[in-house]
Amino acid sequence: MAGGAPLLEVRDLRVEFPTRRGTLVAVDGVSLSIAPGEVLGVVGESGAGKSLTGAAVIGLIEPPGRIAGGQVLLAGRRIDDLPAEAMRRVRGKEIGAIFQDPLTSLDPLFTVGDQIVETIRTHLPVGDAEARRMAVDWLKAVGIPSPEARAAQYPHHFSGGMRQRVVIALALCANPKLVIADEPTTALDVSIQAQIIALLKRICREHGTAVMLVTHDMGVIAETADRVAVMYAGRIAEIGPVADVIKRPRHPYTVGLMGAIPSSTRRLERLTQIDGAMPRLNAIPPGCAFAPRCPEAVERCRRDRPGPAEIARLDGVPHAAACWVHAPPAGAAA
Amino acid sequence: MTPPLVEATGLARWFDVTPSLWARLAGEHRLLKAVDGVDFAIRRGETFALVGESGCGKSTVARLAVGLYAPTKGSIHFDGQDLSLLKDRRRSRALRRRLQMIFQDPYASLNPRWRVADIVAEPIRAHGLLAGRRAIADRVGELLTQVGLAASDGARFPHEFSGGQRQRISIARALAGAPEFLVCDEPTSALDVSVQAQILNLMKDLQRSLGLTYLFISHNLAVVFHMADRVGVMYLGRLVEVADVDRLFRAPLHPYTRLLLDTIPDLSMSGKPRGPVAGEVPSPIAPPPGCAFHPRCPLAQDRCRREAPLARPRADGGGTVACHAVEEGRA
Amino acid sequence: MAVPPDAPPMPAAAPRGLLERWADSDVWHSFTQSWLTMAAAAVTALLVIGAALAPLVAPHDPFDLASLSVLDSEVPPAWEKDGQARFLLGTDNQGRDMLSAILYGMRISLFVGVCSVLLALALGTALGLVSGYVGGALDAFIMRVADVQLSFPAILIALLIDGVVRGLLGQEHGARTAMLVLVASIGLSFWVQYARTVRGMTLVERNKEYVQAARIIGLPPILIMVRHVLPNVVGPVLVIATINLAIAVITEATLSFLGVGMPPTEPSLGTLINNGYRFLFSGSWWMTIFPGAALALLVLAVNLLGDWLRDALNPKLR
Ligand SMILES: Nc1ncnc2c1ncn2[C@@H]1O[C@H](COP(=O)(O)OP(=O)(O)O)[C@@H](O)[C@H]1O
Ligand SMILES: Nc1ncnc2c1ncn2[C@@H]1O[C@H](COP(=O)(O)OP(=O)(O)O)[C@@H](O)[C@H]1O
Ligand code: SF4
Ligand SMILES: [Mg+2]
Ligand SMILES: [Mg+2]
Numbered sequence: 009m010a011g012g013a014p015l016l017e018v019r020d021l022r023v024e025f026p027t028r029r030g031t032l033v034a035v036d037g038v039s040l041s042i043a044p045g046e047v048l049g050v051v052g053e054s055g056a057g058k059s060l061t062g063a064a065v066i067g068l069i070e071p072p073g074r075i076a077g078g079q080v081l082l083a084g085r086r087i088d089d090l091p092a093e094a095m096r097r098v099r100g101k102e103i104g105a106i107f108q109d110p111l112t113s114l115d116p117l118f119t120v121g122d123q124i125v126e127t128i129r130t131h132l133p134v135g136d137a138e139a140r141r142m143a144v145d146w147l148k149a150v151g152i153p154s155p156e157a158r159a160a161q162y163p164h165h166f167s168g169g170m171r172q173r174v175v176i177a178l179a180l181c182a183n184p185k186l187v188i189a190d191e192p193t194t195a196l197d198v199s200i201q202a203q204i205i206a207l208l209k210r211i212c213r214e215h216g217t218a219v220m221l222v223t224h225d226m227g228v229i230a231e232t233a234d235r236v237a238v239m240y241a242g243r244i245a246e247i248g249p250v251a252d253v254i255k256r257p258r259h260p261y262t263v264g265l266m267g268a269i270p271s272s273t274r275r276l277e278r279l280t281q282i283d284g285a286m287p288r289l290n291a292i293p294p295g296c297a298f299a300p301r302c303p304e305a306v307e308r309c310r311r312d313r314p315g316p317a318e319i320a321r322l323d324g325v326p327h328a329a330a331c332w333v334h335a336p337p338a339g340a341a342a
Numbered sequence: 343m344t345p346p347l348v349e350a351t352g353l354a355r356w357f358d359v360t361p362s363l364w365a366r367l368a369g370e371h372r373l374l375k376a377v378d379g380v381d382f383a384i385r386r387g388e389t390f391a392l393v394g395e396s397g398c399g400k401s402t403v404a405r406l407a408v409g410l411y412a413p414t415k416g417s418i419h420f421d422g423q424d425l426s427l428l429k430d431r432r433r434s435r436a437l438r439r440r441l442q443m444i445f446q447d448p449y450a451s452l453n454p455r456w457r458v459a460d461i462v463a464e465p466i467r468a469h470g471l472l473a474g475r476r477a478i479a480d481r482v483g484e485l486l487t488q489v490g491l492a493a494s495d496g497a498r499f500p501h502e503f504s505g506g507q508r509q510r511i512s513i514a515r516a517l518a519g520a521p522e523f524l525v526c527d528e529p530t531s532a533l534d535v536s537v538q539a540q541i542l543n544l545m546k547d548l549q550r551s552l553g554l555t556y557l558f559i560s561h562n563l564a565v566v567f568h569m570a571d572r573v574g575v576m577y578l579g580r581l582v583e584v585a586d587v588d589r590l591f592r593a594p595l596h597p598y599t600r601l602l603l604d605t606i607p608d609l610s611m612s613g614k615p616r617g618p619v620a621g622e623v624p625s626p627i628a629p630p631p632g633c634a635f636h637p638r639c640p641l642a643q644d645r646c647r648r649e650a651p652l653a654r655p656r657a658d659g660g661g662t663v664a665c666h667a668v669e670e671g672r673a
Numbered sequence: 674m675a676v677p678p679d680a681p682p683m684p685a686a687a688p689r690g691l692l693e694r695w696a697d698s699d700v701w702h703s704f705t706q707s708w709l710t711m712a713a714a715a716v717t718a719l720l721v722i723g724a725a726l727a728p729l730v731a732p733h734d735p736f737d738l739a740s741l742s743v744l745d746s747e748v749p750p751a752w753e754k755d756g757q758a759r760f761l762l763g764t765d766n767q768g769r770d771m772l773s774a775i776l777y778g779m780r781i782s783l784f785v786g787v788c789s790v791l792l793a794l795a796l797g798t799a800l801g802l803v804s805g806y807v808g809g810a811l812d813a814f815i816m817r818v819a820d821v822q823l824s825f826p827a828i829l830i831a832l833l834i835d836g837v838v839r840g841l842l843g844q845e846h847g848a849r850t851a852m853l854v855l856v857a858s859i860g861l862s863f864w865v866q867y868a869r870t871v872r873g874m875t876l877v878e879r880n881k882e883y884v885q886a887a888r889i890i891g892l893p894p895i896l897i898m899v900r901h902v903l904p905n906v907v908g909p910v911l912v913i914a915t916i917n918l919a920i921a922v923i924t925e926a927t928l929s930f931l932g933v934g935m936p937p938t939e940p941s942l943g944t945l946i947n948n949g950y951r952f953l954f955s956g957s958w959w960m961t962i963f964p965g966a967a968l969a970l971l972v973l974a975v976n977l978l979g980d981w982l983r984d985a986l987n988p989k990l991r
Contacts, residue, residue: 277546
């Protein structure tokens with residue numbers, strides 16, 4: 009992100025669900041950006057608003073949910089207000105998507121090869137024979153053995169790990185500049201998980217594709233991402249270079265989260281424990297959403313909502329957190 | 343040395359998965375050997391963990407250990423008593439009270455129509471441990487407090503609680519009969535890490551204060567490292583390696599154990615190179631002959647494809663390993 | 674995108690009463706959202722109360738033969754020429770007040786309907802529960818019986834049972850026996866639907882971990898079925914029962930119309946329709962149209978309620 013225009017920019021995004029008991033704000037004032045070729049991890053507990061943030065970027069928020077504020081810009085162009093038809097063209101061509109369950113992304117009635125060919129032909133100006141050749145190349149690139157034969161098979165002939173490989177091929181075959189991957193490895197076994205992460209990382213690096221990697225697994229982020237955004241209760245608690253956030257977390261929630269992850273090298277008698285649970289959307293406290301669970305909360309945390317403030321800059325990449333105590337806004341006394 | 347609290351010998355559980363009635367009538371049987379001859383012993387007060395990828399038979403071992411399944415072959419003993427005794431409901435009452443289970447899915451493990459107090463009180467009532475409403479209510483309140491809930495939570499229904507809180511309720515129910523042995527089948531796999539930390543801390547506290555023995559099942563190696571005293575690694579229904587937790591993590595012998603350890607994400611960001619991980623777990627209906635791991639094994643040789651390796655003591659004396667390469671000193 | 678499985682916790686609140694929870698529930702909410710459902714509920718309530726309290730609200734007692742007079746026979750409804758204010762909906766060929774006869778008839782129809790639905794429900798639920806929980810040969814046997822049963826229409830079973838009873842007790846049996854025959858035959862022909870639904874759901878519930886927990890404790894199967902599984906499968910059963918009630922009332926009417934149901938001395942709606950039907954073309958249309966309309970209204974209202982209940986309890990449609 010050092011210099012250069014961002015590929016994706018999300019500004020002050022707000023996603024709401026109107027219900028009969030009031031409006032639920034599921035994503036509240038999220039701002040982030042992704043540089044070309046960069047991998048941004050989005051991590052947080054279930055219900056933190058990670059998937060909705062990803063869905064908002066690709067225009068897949070399902071009613072009654074709606075984008076109630078903010079902007080999404082792709083290469084400087086606003087895409088959150090595009091009509092459905094135009095958004096469909098952006099999806100696939102410019103933004104690819106990978107979801108947790110590979111089966112939802114694959115059509116059981118068509119062969120794997122046909123699905124890739126169709127995507128390629130929809131978005132790229134190539135003939136059928138050329139598209140078919142490309143499809144086989146893609147299957148090979150994602151590590152599917154005997155790709156010619158496998159291209160003629162249906163999704164149910166593939167194992168879970170192999171399906172996710174196909175989905176990756178499908179998401180990338182139209183050469184999008186950005187891929188939204190929502191929990192791409194959560195449904196897979198640990199050994200397959202490692203393979204898929206390595207694959208995703210390699211392919212995106214080879215093609216210069218930027219990735220927004222949504223996951224609840226900090227390990228996956230550590231392995232894959234350049235920068236990470238930690239979400240809590242629909243807001244970004246901390247965002248910055250992944251090594252810095254993991255080694256020197258500032259926001260008390262990130263600190264707690266990192267301490268809660270068991271290590272396989274150092275055994276502690278007890279894990280760090282954040283008492284309580286993330287608030288329901290209908291009971292998000294005023295001020296900092298983490299304040300009721302925060303061991304360091306001060307008076308102000310319960311009153312005013314902290315905005316993201318830069319705490320460090322590594323190679324020109326900012327590391328910011330939303331915390332009155334650990335990231336006081338410039339010029340203000342903590 | 344004191345005898346182990348739980349001991350499995352040649353334990354096996356096969357399922358008949360013959361697809362059609364006709365095939366069955368024709369005498370064809372397709373067997374799925376979910377667990378196929380495992381031996382382990384769990385000492386009183388320790389945590390014995392089973393790790394492995396999904397489908398390798400961990401949950402089947404768990405069910406065998408609480409008597410939900412009867413073994414096809416072999417046996418499992420609890421404090422010297424054969425668990426096949428559990429089939430006789432009357433005679434096994436005292437035995438049943440001493441083993442309990444905590445499940446993976448916090449949403450399916452509590453009856454949605456029951457109040458929490460009734461759920462927790464069920465083992466007390468079923469075993470006739472206490473008489474009188476007052477006494478039972480007091481004990482339930484005590485149990486709920488013990489797992490970090492409030493006694494007044496007993497009046498509520500499961501759907502009013504989060505996943506982590508439900509897992510606490512599950513634990514309270516499991517503790518109600520004052521058991522000695524808890525089988526925990528992926529107790530935190532459905533939970534977020536911060537909630538997982540709460541539950542793992544609670545389980546450790548309870549183990550210390552109540553002297554519990556755990557059979558702890560997980561596919562997460564870091565969690566196993568945190569919880570276990572000894573670890574068994576399963577692959578396609580067999581135990582490929584059993585060792586003390588530190589030995590297993592510091593000096594893994596079996597190629598599959600090494601593969602698993604290589605998949606642990608490196609949170610310390612040390613940038614250490616990792617061995618490439620290849621292949622997928624084959625179908626347990628038609629496992630590869632010889633050593634079931636040979637198609638994925640970098641050390642496999644001809645013997646591995648023909649002959650199934652037996653569990654032999656590790657050279658350092660702390661456990662067993664079933665691998666030809668290790669036996670031949672090639673590992 | 675999917676709602677995360679782990680819903681965040683509720684704020685600590687005092688446990689609420691049943692009434693309060695019901696008033697706040699989505700089922701109740703969906704009820705208040707549909708005026709058609711509320712109208713159906715109002716009509717059903719009106720008809721059921723009218724029928725249940727027939728002896729109190731009916732202007733005449735149609736069973737009191739002494740009060741009947743041939744002079745009052747075939748009086749048209751009050752608003753027609755020759756109509757009398759005493760007989761709002763007119764009278765039948767024996768001088769019975771139609772309004773009273775309909776109220777009393779509805780009472781019998783509803784009683785037979787409810788009893789037969791209860792019989793079918795009890796039988797079907799019990800068999801489905803055992804079938805699904807125990808499995809194996811017993812399950813196969815019960816389900817084959819259900820298949821066979823399903824190939825016989827209710828009317829045929831009713832005619833069969835009626836024939837057997839008539840053979841045993843002689844041609845003319847009393848109203849009480851007729852009622853029993855009706856309940857038995859309708860109940861016996863409806864149990865399959867309950868059994869299949871309950872079995873399917875039991876198969877799902879049986880594998881859930883809370884059932885395994887009960888098994889580990891050592892609860893006997895019968896207690897697990899009754900205490901754990903049953904409460905979790907009753908929802909859909911109630912939906913079927915509501916819709917079934919409408920069908921049962923119609924079946925009863927059909928049987929009575931065919932002459933194998935309630936005798937004319939204690940008529941149900943079906944008997945009334947049958948009785949009036951013979952006078953339809955002689956101009957006394959009210960004798961069959963009014964009981965028919967009452968039947969249609971009752972069935973329609975109950976059916977609408979059943980439809981709503983099915984949708985309200987189905988989380989996928991919400
Ligand atoms: N259709 C919906 N109606 C109401 N709330 C929803 C809906 N979809 C998602 N939410 C809420 O939005 C919040 C964020 O969801 P999501 O982005 O899926 O979280 P996650 O971080 O687990 O991916 C959650 O609290 C969820 O309950
Ligand atoms: N009741 C059963 N009938 C048939 N197959 C089963 C049954 N239970 C488990 N299996 C099979 O046995 C194997 C091991 O399952 P399980 O013990 O649940 O594995 P794990 O818990 O390690 O994921 C799987 O292939 C599974 O499909
Ligand atoms: S026995 Fe052979 S195939 Fe199996 S793990 Fe050892 S070396 Fe590999
Ligand atoms: Mg999500
Ligand atoms: Mg399992």
